[in-house]
Amino acid sequence: MTHAIRVHATGGPEVLTWEEVQVPSPARGEVLLRQTAIGLNFIDVYHRTGLYPAPLPFVPGLEGAGVVEAIGEDVAEFQLGDRVAYANPPLGAYAERRVMPADRLVRIPDSITDRQAAAMMLQGMTAQYLLRRTYPVRAGDTVLIHAAAGGVGLLACQWAKHLGATIIGTVGSEDKAELARRHGCDHAILYKTEDFVAQVREITNGAGVPVVYDSVGRDTFLKSLDCLSPLGMMVSFGQSSGKVEPFDTGLLGAKGSLFLTRPSLMTYTAKRADLVAGAAELFEVVATGAVKVEINQTYPLSEAAKAHRDLEARRTTGSTLLLPS
Ligand SMILES: NC(=O)c1ccc[n+]([C@@H]2O[C@H](COP(=O)([O-])OP(=O)(O)OC[C@H]3O[C@@H](n4cnc5c(N)ncnc54)[C@H](OP(=O)(O)O)[C@@H]3O)[C@@H](O)[C@H]2O)c1
Numbered sequence: 575m576t577h578a579i580r581v582h583a584t585g586g587p588e589v590l591t592w593e594e595v596q597v598p599s600p601a602r603g604e605v606l607l608r609q610t611a612i613g614l615n616f617i618d619v620y621h622r623t624g625l626y627p628a629p630l631p632f633v634p635g636l637e638g639a640g641v642v643e644a645i646g647e648d649v650a651e652f653q654l655g656d657r658v659a660y661a662n663p664p665l666g667a668y669a670e671r672r673v674m675p676a677d678r679l680v681r682i683p684d685s686i687t688d689r690q691a692a693a694m695m696l697q698g699m700t701a702q703y704l705l706r707r708t709y710p711v712r713a714g715d716t717v718l719i720h721a722a723a724g725g726v727g728l729l730a731c732q733w734a735k736h737l738g739a740t741i742i743g744t745v746g747s748e749d750k751a752e753l754a755r756r757h758g759c760d761h762a763i764l765y766k767t768e769d770f771v772a773q774v775r776e777i778t779n780g781a782g783v784p785v786v787y788d789s790v791g792r793d794t795f796l797k798s799l800d801c802l803s804p805l806g807m808m809v810s811f812g813q814s815s816g817k818v819e820p821f822d823t824g825l826l827g828a829k830g831s832l833f834l835t836r837p838s839l840m841t842y843t844a845k846r847a848d849l850v851a852g853a854a855e856l857f858e859v860v861a862t863g864a865v866k867v868e869i870n871q872t873y874p875l876s877e878a879a880k881a882h883r884d885l886e887a888r889r890t891t892g893s894t895l896l897l898p899s
Pocket residue numbers: 614615616617696697700721722723724725726727744745746747750789790793811812813814815816837838839840885886887888889890891892
């Protein structure tokens with residue numbers, strides 16, 4: 575037996591209940607992990623509320639780090655005692671122990687701690703594919719990153735800076751603006767009170783930016799289109815403020831033959847080679863110090879509901895961990 579957070583009915587944070595659960599033995603191609611740290615992500619909220627449906631009851635969570643405790647048949651790549659991390663389905667990260675398909679794991683290098691790995695795998699590999707593959711940032715680009723003090727945001731600001739970009743970031747408070755500035759954000763805009771479209775136009779001398787990385791969704795989507803230069807790329811990769819409303823694709827033409835993509839980490843890491851390459855690049859920028867993982871909140875795993883409340887209330891910055899006892 576082990577302990578885990580389970581969801582029996584979708585709803586508010588109160589549906590996250592701490593229970594004793596059975597852990598299966600690892601089947602063919604799987605390993606059993608004793609988890610040392612679990613990453614909190616906004617997608618966990620979408621599963622909890624039912625916005626992204628999952629079969630009930632389920633253990634939420636897509637990201638963690640831990641030690642291999644048992645190995646199923648046909649697993650050649652990992653050995654007992656290996657330190658590994660993941661940021662993929664299947665759901666089930668909010669647990670002290672769990673089984674995972676071995677082909678979704680990466681080994682954690684000696685230079686990276688378990689806590690760093692659990693805090694950055696999902697948000698950091700997202701920053702990696704957004705900045706290196708979806709719209710490859712070049713030195714000299716000016717880019718707009720929404721929610722710049724958030725989990726993905728802080729990592730993306732630092733990484734884009736490392737690539738030689740000028741970063742415009744939006745944030746919900748002056749404290750967050752200061753935090754974003756300390757992590758590479760050249761221009762922090764308080765988007766609750768300031769008109770970020772006007773500010774972006776001013777900062778870019780009217781030219782607009784070649785790319786917007788928009789994780790906020792409903793509240794920012796249409797205005798983000800107005801920040802783009804002709805042929806610019808709108809990367810709508812999240813919906814922290816709610817789902818983007820349906821819109822007339824003619825707008826993309828009218829606003830300058832814009833490109834629009836709605837990417838997902840799951841697609842970008844579906845092939846094992848891409849997962850391993852993305853993780854390797856992430857580990858490299860963290861190991862060299864170009865990107866720092868800011869673990870700004872930790873909660874006992876049993877208090878996952880409190881972590882969800884804080885995340886949804888915009889009280890968190892950087893990355894957040896849930897810790898098994
Ligand atoms: N597509 C992908 O592959 C992928 C991968 C990872 C994450 N994501 C998405 O990226 C987003 C960020 O994820 P994260 O885990 O790093 O979270 P996060 O950015 O740390 O937290 C969400 C932030 O969004 C901002 N926000 C704006 N309006 C909000 C509202 N109405 N309610 C709550 N927050 C609001 C808040 O920052 P301010 O107070 O500064 O506005 C808040 O701190 C999420 O939407 C997530 O689903 C997508």
